[in-house]
Amino acid sequence: MFRPFTPSFALASLLVGLTATVQAAPAGRSVVLTGKSGESPVLYVAPGTVTVLLLGAPILRESVQVEGRARFAVFEVGDAGVTLSPAVALGTGEWLALRVTYREGSPASVVFLLTGQPGTADGLVNVSRPQQTVEACRVELSATRERCEAQAKELEALKARPAALSPAAVALAGFVTEKGMRGAEFEKACLETRGGELRPVQCWGLGGTTWSVVVLEVNNTGEEPWAPAWAEVTPTGGEPRRAHVVLSGQATISPGGVMSVAVEVEMPARKWEAWLRAQHSVRVCNGDGSRCLSIPEVTL
Template identity: 30%
Template sequence: MAFPAMVSSRFGRVGAGESALLRPVAILSVLLGVAASAQPLPTARERQERRVALSGSPAEPVPELRVAAGVLTSLVFDVPLDRSSVELEGRERFRLVDVGERILALEPAVDLGPGERLGLRVRFAGSPAQDRGVFVLVSHAAQVDTRVEVFRRKDSVELLQAELMDTRAQLKAQTEELQALRALRDSGGPVGLIMSGMLDHWGIDANRIKIAKATNHAESLKLVGGTTFRASTWAAISVEVRSTGKNAWAPSSARVVHTKSGTVLNVLGVRLVFPRVEPNEAGLVVIETEVPSWLPGETCLLELLDSNGASQVLIPGIAF
């Protein structure tokens, strides 16, 4: 793998299990450098966790690791390291360099300068000398790596399994979000109406139904009140009916007819809040229709029918 030119003398070899602490001379130089530059404190960086897959092709770019002063960056490998062969450029500039069996921890004492790049080389236990991982340490103004999972090969089983788990987690999150949006849409509230497109800038035209005009063909039924609703994409009529008889009642169908032209409006459904209206109780009946072809405010009649098609309630002169 191609690697940027480095001065070999600047590489420091890290021993097994060693915590690389700055020497007194290095500490003094760092303090003097900070005092001389008098630079403002850096802004908080976003801490990230990610994966890196190594490639044996020289054409592939060298993976970059974003480090920052005072932040521990941990490299977690999928295979054991040759702990005695880790090489780090500018090792004396790091507060901590600790090599474990599969983990390499780094913490710079000061931030790298703009455009500065430090090399890191590792070898794997029981592997040929040429089989190694090469990285470049850089400083990023907005991001820093806190945990990097390093996979020796792009086609390793561990990497594919990790990516599969991520894909499943993303799919699960998207499915849950979609279900929440559908539940919100179908909730029947204002948000649901807006999200479904049933409520737009045209709003809803609502009119109260005049009770005095109603005719009750069934003596046990009495109209309590009602309202018509008309929007740009839907329309409905709601009526409240009280049953004064001994038997429960429920309409099976409805007819909506334009008063002047006799045009019959297509009824999409007849629904009750409860399955039926019990004796001596009132129930709300909602008749969903297509949007009338006539102008808003023109009148029609509504007829509620039983299962035999017999008229139960007739309401003329409804502004719809």
Template identity: 70%
Template sequence: MLRPSFPPFAFASLLVGLAATAQAAPAGGAAPRSVVLTGKAGESPLLYLSPDVPTFILLDAPILRESVEVEGSARFARVDPGDEGIMLVLAVPLGPKERLALRFTYREGFPSSVVFLLTGQPGEVDTVVKVSRPQQTVEACRVELSATRERCEAQAKELEELKARPPAVSPAAVALARLVDVKGMKVQTFREACREVPGELHPAQCRGLAASTWTVLVLEVSNTGPEPWAPAWAEVTPAAGGEPRRARAVLSGQAAIPPGVAVSVAVEVEMPARQQNAWLQEPHTLRVCNADGSRCLSVPQVKL
């Protein structure tokens, strides 16, 4: 791929010199040529190039200069893209059976992406090629709008999927956030708490991770019900009595857990500063619910 090297002021000079260049070209290709792009699949007009003879491609609309690509770049003395034109100067002859692709993209309109095939033919050369696209019909605009809407919807869906992913973590991020102090961290498995939990949402495994000011409960939740379940919030209630309090965060391996699938769900609970001997000691009942609270997983006797 050749990067644009055409300075903004050069295109005006290029236009001034077109007539003289066309007269200096071989007789077979002196007259300007017009090409109308239809946008049909596989459309690739042929352009005939000759060494040391500039070929000017004049366009009827602005293009993305950085999109210009030409195959076999080493065989060209110059490839100069402008906002509405491209100049090609071939250094090495092309055979009649050779085809080098020239690609570029318009800023807007249809067709948006264009491919020309560059070749050689003794005694024939395109010095000036005027490229245009047909006026957009109402139906063509409707098709283009529909395609744009589909792309936007696909991008919106992809964005939602990215938002549903848990944030990337690393040991360095944990250290910078000071989530673990000199007292370290403790991990414990709650076998009894998970063993007999009734309902459609069943925790196959439960474990806790604790440090001085936080506890994270990790549940491997199996959805045995007929509908997907999306954990959105959680609360913990002391087994000894007291008001329930909301967890600080609920993260899931995916946005919704389909029927018959097990996914890890992590519940982060903020804790008052405490000594190591108090980590994962105080029994609580944990409830993890979907957004409207209509489906909840309740696990008694987890320890914070």
């Protein structure tokens, strides 16, 4: 995962950027988010210049993702900001997406487009969102209600399942065909998830014809209990979608405790060779989405 954002580091990095060959844009460039569909503000980045993005409100640190992470010499995520600098210049016309999700308010998330332009790079960028209108609050409340209703339906579906499934019942339900199922350990995904209060101890999965399951052993290193309530999966280059079911060994995981969490995902019908082959990222959150665990590069 990412290391915490530290102002002292950012200041030192900015001083380095000021002495670089690329001329940084004047500090304090402002970006105002409108929340319109398809909005993607452009940021100019260059090696030797550190771009400091101040987002104006608390963000979900676990949600921050950037394309081509290995191409950045500096990538720091804080409670309300991101600091970054590429190791090598981005070509003109080349774009890398930086996705950020806010803890609350509207717009809830934004995708910045990072690109290169000879002789130009952003230094300090201040991002702001418009004040919430009554209509925006109504929309957000409606979305929250829909999420709660969806979770209630998932709970009812779980209650309708038999308390215990025998191998024969599993076969009759169509969960397993004559091809059986495939299992795999996602060691790389676990190793790349660092820096948050929620840390995966072990990651593994199972796959069948029309489903995949990711099992995570999660260590809660924070000071508050955590109760996983919902999850979303995002295929590489695709849009996030809600997981079918999230199950855990207990209702909550206490501070310092470890708990197994299983995320079930509906998949399009596929042949045996394609089981656990498509790369996704998985995000598991508590009810209001304020504390999430994000696992990159999981094959489903």
